Amino acid sequence: MTTIKAITRPNSEEVQDKLSELQIWFGNNTNLPEKIEPIVLLRFLKCMQYDIDKTKALIELNYNIRNRNPNLFIDRNMEDAMTAKGLKVSDLLILPGLTPERHKLLLFRMTDFDPNTRNSVEETKIFFMMADARFTSPDVEHKQASSTTADNAAAAESRTNLCPDDIAEGDVQIVDISGYTMRHLAHVSIFVLRVYMKFLQEAYPSQLRAIHIINCPSFLDRMMAMMKPFIREEVYQMINYHTEGMESLYQLVPKDMLPLEYGGKAGTIAELKAQGLQMLKEKTAYLSDAQHWRAAAQSKSRWSWF
Structure with a gap:
């Protein structure tokens, strides 16, 4: 994505609420895969400046192009x-x-x-x-965590x-x-x-x-x-x-x-x-x-x- 407007980030609790909403939406959307890593979902959200609707559109386009071109993105x-x-x-x-x-x-x-x-x-x-x-x-x-x-x-x-x-x-x-x-x-x-x-x-x-x-x-x-x-x-x-x-x-x-x-x-x-x-x-x-x-x-x- 290339939108470069300044990001106004919600607080930590709001971010987690948005991620939870997106996770539920993702799981119920049959046009998307069954799984997504939480950090990948956060990347989508941050990329779209924490706008839920724009994030959903970006995710759908991402997996749409992937599934249209499995030789490049899946196989x-x-x-x-x-x-x-x-x-x-x-x-x-x-x-x-x-x-x-x-x-x-x-x-x-x-x-x-x-x-x-x-x-x-x-x-x-x-x-x-x-x-x-x-x-x-x-x-x-x-930094690497110690062994304790x-x-x-x-x-x-x-x-x-x-x-x-x-x-x-x-x-x-x-x-x-x-x-x-x-x-x-x-x-x-x-x-x-x-x-x-x-x-x-x-x-x-x-x-x-x-x-x-x-x-x-x-x-x-x-x-x-x-x-x-x-x-x-x-x-x-x-x-x-x-x-x-x-x-x-x-x-x-x-x-x-x-x-x-x-x-x-x-x-x-x-x-x-x-x-x-x-x-x-x-x-x-x-x-x-x-x-x-x-x-x-x-x-x-x-x-x-x-």
């Missing part, structure tokens, strides 16, 4: 040969910590520059697998009492397109691009705050001309092009939060990627559980978004 397994290949030829990193504006940084880059390794379906599938896995945990990294019984009980209670402050105020994407050529564009599926952009801009339970494109090629204008029909004007205005090195990026995102290879202190790309892959492994059962993704029933009158 997924990181052990699948094509998905495993996609994980090797690209890096999608969820960087630790939050910016001073409480935004989460995501970084994408190719690792194999052969255009024949590109696969729009798998790249889209992997992006939203990572997002769905990430959304089940707080964005704020809390009292501290473990306190940690368990904090996980039960969901806090909006544990969730980022939005996402910032950094896209490194070094190595891209016009031949790569020929491997982009227009259909998949359309679905990807619609979901990201209209159904994603986190507000998109900025997009930074680094290591831009000379044909950037032609690449963006192909994508612009699928990008809403307010999102297009969020795109920053960094054509002369990294200094302009450092002025907009904290340098220290970037991987070592980009001048930061967040760890090496290999370390960060290993952490992401471990997260996917730990969430494999969740990501492949149809009860979290497939609608319980699909009424034709309700499934008419496209």
Whole structure:
């Protein structure tokens, strides 16, 4: 989602009341899956500034698009040969910590520059697998609890009492397109691009705050001309092009939060990627559980978004 108005947050009790109302509504709505993680429900609610009706509309659109495109959002397994290949030829990193504006940084880059390794379906599938896995945990990294019984009980209670402050105020994407050529564009599926952009801009339970494109090629204008029909004007205005090195990026995102290879202190790309892959492994059962993704029933009158 891309609405960026200031959020007026209700108090803790009001948030819990809204979540309870949404949980009951979700469970009774046969056009939605059987299950949703409480923290995911909170993400939807916070994204829509705690407006119940808007939150319901966002949730319905999210699962509608998923069920319309199960090859991208539901039928997924990181052990699948094509998905495993996609994980090797690209890096999608969820960087630790939050910016001073409480935004989460995501970084994408190719690792194999052969255009024949590109696969729009798998790249889209992997992006939203990572997002769905990430959304089940707080964005704020809390200190490890000690091994005492009292501290473990306190940690368990904090996980039960969901806090909006544990969730980022939005996402910032950094896209490194070094190595891209016009031949790569020929491997982009227009259909998949359309679905990807619609979901990201209209159904994603986190507000998109900025997009930074680094290591831009000379044909950037032609690449963006192909994508612009699928990008809403307010999102297009969020795109920053960094054509002369990294200094302009450092002025907009904290340098220290970037991987070592980009001048930061967040760890090496290999370390960060290993952490992401471990997260996917730990969430494999969740990501492949149809009860979290497939609608319980699909009424034709309700499934008419496209």
